[in-house]
Amino acid sequence: MSRQNTRLDVKKVNSELFTLTYGAIVSQLMKDYENVEDVNKQLDRMGYNIGVRMVEDFLARTNAGRCYDLRETADKIQYAFKMYLGITPALTNWSAAGDEFSLTFDTNPLTEFVELPDNYQNLKYSNILCGALRGSCEMVQMDVSCWFVQDQLKGDLATELRIKFNKRLEDAIPAGED
Amino acid sequence: MTEFLSSKPLFKMNPIQISNMRQKTSILDKSISKGKGEINMNCFALMFSELVQYCQGKAHTVNELQTRLSDLGQEVGMKLIDLHFLREKNSKREIKLLNMLLFIKSTFWKSFFGREADKLEHSNDDDSTYYIIEKEPLVNKFISVPKDKGNLNCAVFVGGIIEGILNSSGFYSFAQLGLKFKHSINNTEKIDSTALNFNAKVTAHWHKGTTYMVKFEDHVITRDKQMDEHEELGFSAFGLRNLYNRYPTAMVP
Numbered sequence: 001m002s003r004q005n006t007r008l009d010v011k012k013v014n015s016e017l018f019t020l021t022y023g024a025i026v027s028q029l030m031k032d033y034e035n036v037e038d039v040n041k042q043l044d045r046m047g048y049n050i051g052v053r054m055v056e057d058f059l060a061r062t063n064a065g066r067c068y069d070l071r072e073t074a075d076k077i078q079y080a081f082k083m084y085l086g087i088t089p090a091l092t093n094w095s096a097a098g099d100e101f102s103l104t105f106d107t108n109p110l111t112e113f114v115e116l117p118d119n120y121q122n123l124k125y126s127n128i129l130c131g132a133l134r135g136s137c138e139m140v141q142m143d144v145s146c147w148f149v150q151d152q153l154k155g156d157l158a159t160e161l162r163i164k165f166n167k168r169l170e171d172a173i174p175a176g177e178d
Numbered sequence: 179m180t181e182f183l184s185s186k187p188l189f190k191m192n193p194i195q196i197s198n199m200r201q202k203t204s205i206l207d208k209s210i211s212k213g214k215g216e217i218n219m220n221c222f223a224l225m226f227s228e229l230v231q232y233c234q235g236k237a238h239t240v241n242e243l244q245t246r247l248s249d250l251g252q253e254v255g256m257k258l259i260d261l262h263f264l265r266e267k268n269s270k271r272e273i274k275l276l277n278m279l280l281f282i283k284s285t286f287w288k289s290f291f292g293r294e295a296d297k298l299e300h301s302n303d304d305d306s307t308y309y310i311i312e313k314e315p316l317v318n319k320f321i322s323v324p325k326d327k328g329n330l331n332c333a334v335f336v337g338g339i340i341e342g343i344l345n346s347s348g349f350y351s352f353a354q355l356g357l358k359f360k361h362s363i364n365n366t367e368k369i370d371s372t373a374l375n376f377n378a379k380v381t382a383h384w385h386k387g388t389t390y391m392v393k394f395e396d397h398v399i400t401r402d403k404q405m406d407e408h409e410e411l412g413f414s415a416f417g418l419r420n421l422y423n424r425y426p427t428a429m430v431p
Contacts, residue, residue: 013222013316014290015215020257021222024250025229032236046228057220084218109217113257115205128225 010061015086019112026125036122043124047131048138054084055136070165073142074101077133077163085109089161102149105159116153125153129161141169213265213289223320230321230332240327244334248380251338256346258290258339263347271347275394275402279308282343291316296387306394310340313387333388337380340390344378 025046029039058064058080067073074091081103082088089103110126124130130146137144143166150156229250230243237243263269272278283298301307315333323330377398383389 011219012216013219013292014213015217016211016213016258016261017254017290018217018222018225020254021229021250022225023257024253025225025232027253028232028250042232046225046232049228049231050224053224054220084221086215086217109215112211113205113261 015109016112019109022110022128023114026123030120030123036120040122040124040127043127044131044134047128047133048135049131050128051132051135051137052139054080054132055139058083058136059140067140070098070101073137073165074163077103080136093160093162100162100164103161103163105152105161108152108159111153111159114153121154124148124151126151126159133161133163138169141171143167143169210261210265213261219316219319222316226317226332226335227320229335240330243330244382247332247335248338248341251335251340252342252345253338254335255339255342257342259286259343259347262286262289274405275398278344278347279310279392282340283310286343304393306396306399308392308394310390310392311386311388312336312390315388318388329384331382331384331388333390334382336388337382337390340392341378341380344380344392344394 026039026043029042030036033039033042058076061083062076062079064076067076071094078089078091087105087107087109089105091101092104093100093102095101108126110128114125116123116125126148130148133146134144145164145166147162148160149162150158150160152159230247233243233246233250237246263271272281279298283295287293287295295310295312297309297311299309299311301309312333315336317335318331318333321332323332377395379393381391381393383391
């Protein structure tokens, strides 16, 4: 199979428009919900919806084949970050069993102009990323968990997103069919 | 840092130390980016779709939904224009209505939406109404409006951005600006709420693609005309512009 050149030259938009729009969403959520945990959940849900649809776009554009281990998946995730957000996170801290790794970001376009007030230290500002990863992995039959280990917004040196592979999802056969 | 504080509740920090620590991580210490960053459009489109869905869940009517979108847009617009003026050291604030609209249509649109808006028109029968026309707004690219929400136009978000820009870029009447300034000096009482009234209202309509209808309040139009007269009489607008530049809106609470 001849591998087509990956089509990275998709249309782009200004990243600041993106950053501030995301900021507007988060601040709206903060206004609408009293509990910070609910905001985190809502962001995760939004991310999930995005991930579910984004993985399709990714597969269509990159001709990516099947991954045979998590390291391959990690490379693809890294590439997807490059493709969609223009950043290349480092793949670090692999667990011994090879089922867990971290994405480490120097910069995060989502948090470009953001400063967390002291009383909102529980807010997972970029939680939408966790949701997006969970959603997109689920669509390729992988059940993963994602969470933030470090966050630059909270004074850490880098932002670290941990991904753990839980299990492979089997294709569920719709009820009533053999 | 929080862990540190919570694990040792007895440890008391004096205020100076705290402010020192904060300074280290303050966002103001970072230099402002050049603004050339770009991200994938699909990414933006999907996020915008989430935004619309969220607002839809909170709103009961199409109008309510549009208001919510417009409000969010205004927040974005205010920040985008601040960013623009902060970055472009040489650009001056426009004080003339038409110039400001042209600036939005061309320079602003180009830097944040990638190309200029298609047209800027002035209403024939209403002095205070202008139209910015865009055949295919960025945000509407992947949106198809269901039949039961016929007149919904999600570009009202962009309309909100325009509104945010106009209302935060010194399009106050002169008297209002003076009033605000006085208050901020005296710092005695809160700003009269009328001084914060919007001066422009922007709505989005399906017409030749999408048309943003910009309607200014009468006093803005009157002021603009006065400025023309002054110029004819030989006064330069320099003094006024100087004042706007010296006290940009960001400084006025």
